[in-house]
Amino acid sequence: MLVTGKDILVPAREGKYGVPAFNTNNMEITQAIIHTAEKLEAPVMVQMSEGAIKYGGQDLANIVIDMARRATIPVALHLDHGSSYESALKAISMGFTSVMIDASHHDFEENVRETKRVVEAAHAMGISVEAELGRLGGIEEHVVVDEKDAFLTDPEEAVKFIDETGVDYLAIAIGTSHGAYKGKGRPYIDHDRIEKIAGLTTIPLVAHGSSGVPQTITDRFRAAGGEIGEAAGIADEDLTRAVQHGIAKVNVDTDLRLAASVGVREAFQANPKEFDPRKWMGPARDVMSEIVAHKLQVLGAAGKASMKALK
Numbered sequence: 636m637l638v639t640g641k642d643i644l645v646p647a648r649e650g651k652y653g654v655p656a657f658n659t660n661n662m663e664i665t666q667a668i669i670h671t672a673e674k675l676e677a678p679v680m681v682q683m684s685e686g687a688i689k690y691g692g693q694d695l696a697n698i699v700i701d702m703a704r705r706a707t708i709p710v711a712l713h714l715d716h717g718s719s720y721e722s723a724l725k726a727i728s729m730g731f732t733s734v735m736i737d738a739s740h741h742d743f744e745e746n747v748r749e750t751k752r753v754v755e756a757a758h759a760m761g762i763s764v765e766a767e768l769g770r771l772g773g774i775e776e777h778v779v780v781d782e783k784d785a786f787l788t789d790p791e792e793a794v795k796f797i798d799e800t801g802v803d804y805l806a807i808a809i810g811t812s813h814g815a816y817k818g819k820g821r822p823y824i825d826h827d828r829i830e831k832i833a834g835l836t837t838i839p840l841v842a843h844g845s846s847g848v849p850q851t852i853t854d855r856f857r858a859a860g861g862e863i864g865e866a867a868g869i870a871d872e873d874l875t876r877a878v879q880h881g882i883a884k885v886n887v888d889t890d891l892r893l894a895a896s897v898g899v900r901e902a903f904q905a906n907p908k909e910f911d912p913r914k915w916m917g918p919a920r921d922v923m924s925e926i927v928a929h930k931l932q933v934l935g936a937a938g939k940a941s942m943k944a945l946k
Contacts, residue, residue: 637703640711640733641763641803643678644839644883646939653878653934656680656713657927658888660687662698663916664895667923669702669710675928677936678708680733680884682715685722688729696729708940713765715886723753727762735806739767743792750800758801765841765884768796769808790831797836804884806841807832809877824873826880833881840881845869846889847933852897852926859900863893871933878934885934890926898922 647654659665659681672679681699683691691698696712703710713733714726723734734757738749750766757764769788788807797805810824833840848868856863874885898919902909909915931937 636706636709637700637732638709638711639761639763640680640713640765640884641839643680643709643711644763644804647678647878647883647936648837648839648881650939651879652936652939653874653882653885654678654680654936655927655930655934656682656715656884656886657891657930658682658684658687658715658886659695659699660690661695663920664891664923665695665699665702667891667920668927669706669708671924671927672710672931672936672940673706673708675931675937676708676941677931677938678710678940679927679931679936680711680713682713682886682888683726683731684715685718688714688726693729696731700730717753720749720752720756723764724756727757727760731762733763733765735765735767737767737806739769739806739808743768743796747796747799750796750802754801754803763803765804765806766796766800766802767806767808767841767843768793787825787828788832790828790835793832794835797838802838804839804841805836806843806884809842822867822869824869824877826873826876829877829882830880836881839883841884841886842869842874842877842882843886845874845885846887847871847874847930848889848893849926849929852890852893852922855897855901856893859897859904861896861900874933875935885930887926887930890930891923894922894926895919 657668699712711733712731714731716737717723717735726734736750736753738746754764846868848866853866899915902915902918
């Protein structure tokens with residue numbers, strides 16, 4: 636069933652589990668996300684960035700919407716990192732049920748103004764809204780507190796921001812970062828900050844840049860001829876702990892990109908003469924499905940969309 640992000644994330648925050656929000660760019664990625672979530676009876680969010688909209692347009696959105704409507708689980712279609720009021724309105728007109736306005740690069744007052752504009756328009760259409768406060772970066776544990784505070788979300792500001800904007804869920808900067816390179820060793824996550832913000836707020840909180848970048852996947856990527864540096868992701872244990880303290884939405888993109896690349900590379904490595912797209916996109920979908928299943932279990936979302944759980 637196609638629902639809003641709020642329909643999925645409010646129960647997640649209350650139930651102390653997390654819902655992964657996976658980015659999609661084509662049919663196979665969407666199938667891996669939704670079909671795997673159905674098998675595990677888990678709610679899930681499918682995201683399209685502005686780049687994905689440029690790449691797949693209304694056709695891609697229609698694929699997600701159609702599959703979501705036919706699914707036996709709650710599915711939301713979310714605009715990831717919308718850069719403007721106009722971008723959010725475009726996504727809503729395309730059928731998105733959740734949008735993000737990312738004005739975090741502006742000062743606090745401008746972020747509030749831009750977010751409030753989107754909230755007012757989206758809520759009038761029954762669509763839920765995500766915003767971001769703070770800036771994600773490659774934070775490492777040895778960085779001194781003053782430097783971290785220049786990037787990470789201030790708890791008191793989070794309360795004020797929510798009150799002034801009416802946003803439905805808030806992405807907070809807690810030490811995660813986008814991409815496959817999140818620092819050396821185990822990336823630093825500020826759990827104390829998560830708990831403090833969660834203690835002062837009631838809306839679902841969001842963790843961006845939360846791919847795990849599993850060692851098994853990077854090893855397979857290299858073995859199949861790929862080149863990647865010393866990639867590092869967010870540990871499963873950190874995500875499991877975070878969802879116990881208010882993080883309800885966990886963004887994942889890099890993991891599926893790597894998984895898809897592994898599936899394609901391994902298929903061509905096994906049969907260099909292959910030119911039937913089904914024979915290499917199918918394996919890519921299978922590897923992505925493994926990642927989706929793992930994330931749903933780590934975050935505790937598996938089983939939360941069963942008929943018993945929904946009653």
